[in-house]
Amino acid sequence: MKRFLYENGGPVIMVQLENEYGSYSTCDETYLKELYNLARSHLGENIIIFTSDGPSNSLLKCGSSDKRYxxxxxxGPTTAPVLxxxxVLEDFRQNQPWVNSEYYVGWLDVWGGDHHITNPEWAVDGLNHLISYSMRVNVNMYMFHGGTNFGFWNGGARPESSITSYDYDAPISEAGDITRKYMIIRDLLFRRKGTEPPELPRNTTKISYGRVNMKFVSQCFRFINVSSTQN
Incomplete structure (x- = not known):
C-alpha cells in the first residue's frame, strides 16, 4: 500500500484501522496501541491514521482510546441531528476535523431479506445539510461504488449474513453503472463548486440470459461432511 500513499504520488490520504471497534466492547487499549505502532512502521509518519465508530461517547472511548488516532x-441522514x-465528537476529542467516515447513501442486503433501496433525494439532501454545516466537516460516502463479496468473504452481523452482492444501492452500482443517485449528488457538488461537470461515459450494455433451471444434487452440509472425511 505504501506506494499508493499521497506522499508517494498516490490517491490514499488516510488509512483506517479496525472498524467500529468500540461496538465490540472489548476496549483493549494495548491492542489499539500496538495496531497503531504496526501501521506506522509500515506506512511511515505522514499518513493520517483514523478510527471509525458510532456517534456516542462510550463507543468512541472504547474504539479510539489512543489519542494518536x-x-x-x-x-446517515436520519441517524441523529448533525449538531x-x-x-459528541468534539467533547470526546477537541480541535480536530469533524469527519463522517461513513455517510450512508444506501444499505447492505442480507440473506432472506429485501433489497434495500434508498431515496436519492433523501441521500443528497442529507449530504447537502452535512457539508453546509461547518467548514470543519469532512465526508466520506459509504458506499460510493457498489461491489461484490466473492466466495465466502460476505461476512455479516449475527444472526444475519450479508449476501454476495454489495451493490448497496450506491451512486455507482455493483456493475459500474451511473445511477440517478449519482447524477443528483454530482449536480450538488459541482453546483457548490461553481463549475460544469465533465461528460460521463455510457453505461455498459446488459444482456438477459433467460431462465436457468437448476437441478438438485445434494445438500451443502452433506458435501462438507464427505469432503472433510476425504481430506
Whole structure:
C-alpha cells in the first residue's frame, strides 16, 4: 500500500484501522496501541491514521482510546441531528476535523431479506445539510461504488449474513453503472463548486440470459461432511 500513499504520488490520504471497534466492547487499549505502532512502521509518519465508530461517547472511548488516532464517526441522514453528532465528537476529542467516515447513501442486503433501496433525494439532501454545516466537516460516502463479496468473504452481523452482492444501492452500482443517485449528488457538488461537470461515459450494455433451471444434487452440509472425511 505504501506506494499508493499521497506522499508517494498516490490517491490514499488516510488509512483506517479496525472498524467500529468500540461496538465490540472489548476496549483493549494495548491492542489499539500496538495496531497503531504496526501501521506506522509500515506506512511511515505522514499518513493520517483514523478510527471509525458510532456517534456516542462510550463507543468512541472504547474504539479510539489512543489519542494518536484521528477519531471519526459514522452516521446517515436520519441517524441523529448533525449538531448532536459532532458535539459528541468534539467533547470526546477537541480541535480536530469533524469527519463522517461513513455517510450512508444506501444499505447492505442480507440473506432472506429485501433489497434495500434508498431515496436519492433523501441521500443528497442529507449530504447537502452535512457539508453546509461547518467548514470543519469532512465526508466520506459509504458506499460510493457498489461491489461484490466473492466466495465466502460476505461476512455479516449475527444472526444475519450479508449476501454476495454489495451493490448497496450506491451512486455507482455493483456493475459500474451511473445511477440517478449519482447524477443528483454530482449536480450538488459541482453546483457548490461553481463549475460544469465533465461528460460521463455510457453505461455498459446488459444482456438477459433467460431462465436457468437448476437441478438438485445434494445438500451443502452433506458435501462438507464427505469432503472433510476425504481430506
Amino acid at each position: 484521528l477519531a471519526t464517526v459514522n452516521f 448532536e453528532v459532532f458535539k
